Amino acid sequence: MAQDLGAGARQAPARPGKAFYCVGPFEPELGGYIPEIELACETWGELNSAGDNAVLIVHALTGDSHAAGKPSEEYKRGGWWDPMVGPGRPIDTDRYFVICSNVLGGCSGSTGPASLDPDSERPYGMRFPLVTIRDMVRAQRRLLETLGVSRLALVIGGSIGGQQALEWAVEFPGFAEKVAPIAATGALGPQGLGMSEIGRRAIMADPNWQGGDYYGTGRSPDEGLAIARMAGMMTYQSAQGQWERFGRRPATRPALCPEFGGRFDIESYLHYQGRDLVGRFDANSYLYLSRAMDLYDVAAGYESEEEAYSRIESEMLFVGISSDWLFPASEVRETAEKARSAGAEAHYTEIDSLNGHDSFLKDWAELQRALKPFLD
Amino acid sequence: MAQDLGAGARQAPARPGKAFYCVGPFEPELGGYIPEIELACETWGELNSAGDNAVLIVHALTGDSHAAGKPSEEYKRGGWWDPMVGPGRPIDTDRYFVICSNVLGGCSGSTGPASLDPDSERPYGMRFPLVTIRDMVRAQRRLLETLGVSRLALVIGGSIGGQQALEWAVEFPGFAEKVAPIAATGALGPQGLGMSEIGRRAIMADPNWQGGDYYGTGRSPDEGLAIARMAGMMTYQSAQGQWERFGRRPATRPALCPEFGGRFDIESYLHYQGRDLVGRFDANSYLYLSRAMDLYDVAAGYESEEEAYSRIESEMLFVGISSDWLFPASEVRETAEKARSAGAEAHYTEIDSLNGHDSFLKDWAELQRALKPFLD
Numbered sequence: 001m002a003q004d005l006g007a008g009a010r011q012a013p014a015r016p017g018k019a020f021y022c023v024g025p026f027e028p029e030l031g032g033y034i035p036e037i038e039l040a041c042e043t044w045g046e047l048n049s050a051g052d053n054a055v056l057i058v059h060a061l062t063g064d065s066h067a068a069g070k071p072s073e074e075y076k077r078g079g080w081w082d083p084m085v086g087p088g089r090p091i092d093t094d095r096y097f098v099i100c101s102n103v104l105g106g107c108s109g110s111t112g113p114a115s116l117d118p119d120s121e122r123p124y125g126m127r128f129p130l131v132t133i134r135d136m137v138r139a140q141r142r143l144l145e146t147l148g149v150s151r152l153a154l155v156i157g158g159s160i161g162g163q164q165a166l167e168w169a170v171e172f173p174g175f176a177e178k179v180a181p182i183a184a185t186g187a188l189g190p191q192g193l194g195m196s197e198i199g200r201r202a203i204m205a206d207p208n209w210q211g212g213d214y215y216g217t218g219r220s221p222d223e224g225l226a227i228a229r230m231a232g233m234m235t236y237q238s239a240q241g242q243w244e245r246f247g248r249r250p251a252t253r254p255a256l257c258p259e260f261g262g263r264f265d266i267e268s269y270l271h272y273q274g275r276d277l278v279g280r281f282d283a284n285s286y287l288y289l290s291r292a293m294d295l296y297d298v299a300a301g302y303e304s305e306e307e308a309y310s311r312i313e314s315e316m317l318f319v320g321i322s323s324d325w326l327f328p329a330s331e332v333r334e335t336a337e338k339a340r341s342a343g344a345e346a347h348y349t350e351i352d353s354l355n356g357h358d359s360f361l362k363d364w365a366e367l368q369r370a371l372k373p374f375l376d
Numbered sequence: 377m378a379q380d381l382g383a384g385a386r387q388a389p390a391r392p393g394k395a396f397y398c399v400g401p402f403e404p405e406l407g408g409y410i411p412e413i414e415l416a417c418e419t420w421g422e423l424n425s426a427g428d429n430a431v432l433i434v435h436a437l438t439g440d441s442h443a444a445g446k447p448s449e450e451y452k453r454g455g456w457w458d459p460m461v462g463p464g465r466p467i468d469t470d471r472y473f474v475i476c477s478n479v480l481g482g483c484s485g486s487t488g489p490a491s492l493d494p495d496s497e498r499p500y501g502m503r504f505p506l507v508t509i510r511d512m513v514r515a516q517r518r519l520l521e522t523l524g525v526s527r528l529a530l531v532i533g534g535s536i537g538g539q540q541a542l543e544w545a546v547e548f549p550g551f552a553e554k555v556a557p558i559a560a561t562g563a564l565g566p567q568g569l570g571m572s573e574i575g576r577r578a579i580m581a582d583p584n585w586q587g588g589d590y591y592g593t594g595r596s597p598d599e600g601l602a603i604a605r606m607a608g609m610m611t612y613q614s615a616q617g618q619w620e621r622f623g624r625r626p627a628t629r630p631a632l633c634p635e636f637g638g639r640f641d642i643e644s645y646l647h648y649q650g651r652d653l654v655g656r657f658d659a660n661s662y663l664y665l666s667r668a669m670d671l672y673d674v675a676a677g678y679e680s681e682e683e684a685y686s687r688i689e690s691e692m693l694f695v696g697i698s699s700d701w702l703f704p705a706s707e708v709r710e711t712a713e714k715a716r717s718a719g720a721e722a723h724y725t726e727i728d729s730l731n732g733h734d735s736f737l738k739d740w741a742e743l744q745r746a747l748k749p750f751l752d
Binding site: 030130187188189190191193194195197198200201202204205206207223224226227230231233234237239242243245246247248257258260261262264265266267270274287291294295297325328 | 577599
């Protein structure tokens with residue numbers, strides 16, 4: 001599969017594909033200790049000799065390191081940001097060394113709750129320490145050192161990836177020349193927090209969750225995870241977009257759940273999205289990552305929000321999505337204004353779309369248009 | 377407790393309190409048969425000799441017949457619409473004979489899935505037939521006949537109660553002089569359908585649900601119902617209202633659920649709302665009533681929406697709530713416009729509130745102001 005280059009390896013992977021890097025022991029900011037972190041990572045393009053032409057792409061909640069690539073056996077839909085990444089594309093792999101790594105706490109190759117705890121020799125489960133957006137960014141920094149990156153030309157990502165992008169600018173001032181948080185703010189609002197908790201309750205109420213120790217039992221909290229995904233999907237779309245896409249039309253997909261007075265298309269869609277995630281995502285990772293998203297507060301550890309934003313040295317582009325209700329455009333705009341008031345060179349642009357929060361994974365032309373002036 | 381006057385009793389209850397009326401066998405519009413329907417009902421004021429000074433109040437999803445009354449042992453919060461109903465209040469019990477009945481399919485005294493099926497002598501569970509908004513209204517009509525009501529001065533209700541009010545105007549043209557649907561439209565949108573299905577999936581995925589046959593087993597789908605309630609509560613509030621009320625503040629209430637990285641106030645609030653419903657509501661009723669809400673389409677059985685609205689003879693007041701995202705104000709306004717285009721005397725007014733859909737159960741002064749010109 002992919003090689004483990006071990007801690008201290010200072011070289012880019014020799015060939016395309018997922019690689020795994022051990023980046024040492026880790027102390028999460030809220031407590032606990034992880035004896036060894038491994039991060040899964042993919043790269044595209046070549047790192048220059050100065051090590052400063054690197055772009056870090058940060059994935060969304062249930063994403064992974066496979067940002068770019070055509071559809072394949074393993075990745076039927078191809079890379080999740082493929083139209084944005086490649087030769088001549090907005091993130092141009094002829095110019096940049098592009099890196100995407102699975103986040104700390106994830107389940108697509110990086111150390112997370114499904115990983116073996118070397119002390120107990122069983123999976124961490126809920127004994128995995130809480131990890132924060134800042135922890136994810138600090139782990140990414142170690143990975144970049146391992147890869148020989150001295151400076152980033154750009155950090156970019158949406159949603160929880162946008163939170164990490166913002167944290168990059170605050171935690172490591174000036175390490176990245178440019179930073180573009182998309183559909184993200186310095187702190188998630190209560191409506192997002194509430195929807196997030198509904199998902200976690202569904203997972204934790206599933207008896208197959210078994211307090212998080214479901215690994216190897218032959219049972220896993222699939223129903224709970226599917227419901228969590230359904231709740232998540234609601235926050236990723238807009239009311240008007242759903243009217244256009246689903247309306248009140250009956251389902252056309254085959255049934256996955258018992259019928260109760262028929263089945264609307266939106267229900268069937270949610271059932272499929274729920275099942276789809278079950279096959280590819282670990283329920284405990286869902287708990288940890290959604291919690292990290294909730295807990296993120298850019299001001300944490302500083303005297304004030306202003307102090308946090310005043311640290312920024314990167315040129316920033318905040319991108320809002322007009323119909324987003326997880327991170328409303330008005331709040332993204334306000335975040336840009338706060339950063340600017342604190343002295344940062346912060347721009348704001350907005351994508352006008354009915355696709356809601358998910359727009360940054362769909363509206364390629366609009367996204368390219370929004371990013372082009374900033375990237376060029 | 378309360379008297380059962382039996383079918384055909386043509387008299388108002390002798391004293392305040394809940395009464396139960398058998399209104400005969402029933403054939404739900406989507407199929408099935410209920411050998412006998414009983415409806416729980418409360419009344420206030422006196423029916424005049426012409427039987428035409430009656431007001432029908434229709435309750436919301438988890439409401440009941442106790443619309444008015446001071447806090448008591450049984451109803452700690454008093455009647456759910458008490459500020460609106462009483463001597464000298466907007467719905468004046470000195471002038472009107474006011475009726476509120478628990479809906480068909482409910483669990484507060486009226487026949488529903490928790491009732492005994494006389495054929496099998498066990499609770500219906502999921503063998504209870506699907507009931508629709510129209511069925512609820514038809515059952516209410518029978519109750520009114522039993523009570524000796526010849527004509528309604530007003531039908532009024534919010535949310536699923538507003539759907540029933542609208543259906544009253546369409547199904548029985550002219551029986552009510554005035555009809556006021558609040559925070560309701562002719563058909564729920566896909567975002568509402570999706571949230572509704574998340575709740576039902578949580579109930580049905582709870583192993584204690586047991587296919588709906590949990591009665592008498594000592595186990596009931598409390599976790600699932602609590603999650604369904606959490607999802608419901610999200611749709612009853614607005615993002616901005618939640619920022620003001622909860623923000624990102626930590627919880628002050630004692631814990632009901634295991635802690636995971638702290639607990640935000642909004643989470644704790646949702647946990648309490650979830651538990652509160654578990655003590656007072658039947659999970660199967662939640663399934664049936666939420667489904668009725670989803671399935672309601674004012675045009676069902678007619679050639680077009682326009683034909684449905686053209687039947688209306690009552691004077692209508694549609695009330696939207698500015699921050700409602702279950703039944704957005706824009707859609708309520710549009711419903712009023714459709715009714716007007718079809719020839720109905722239909723007014724629209726809007727309550728400007730951050731309380732979201734729930735506004736009609738909270739913003740008494742605004743509600744009174746919105747209704748007064750119509751009621752007088």
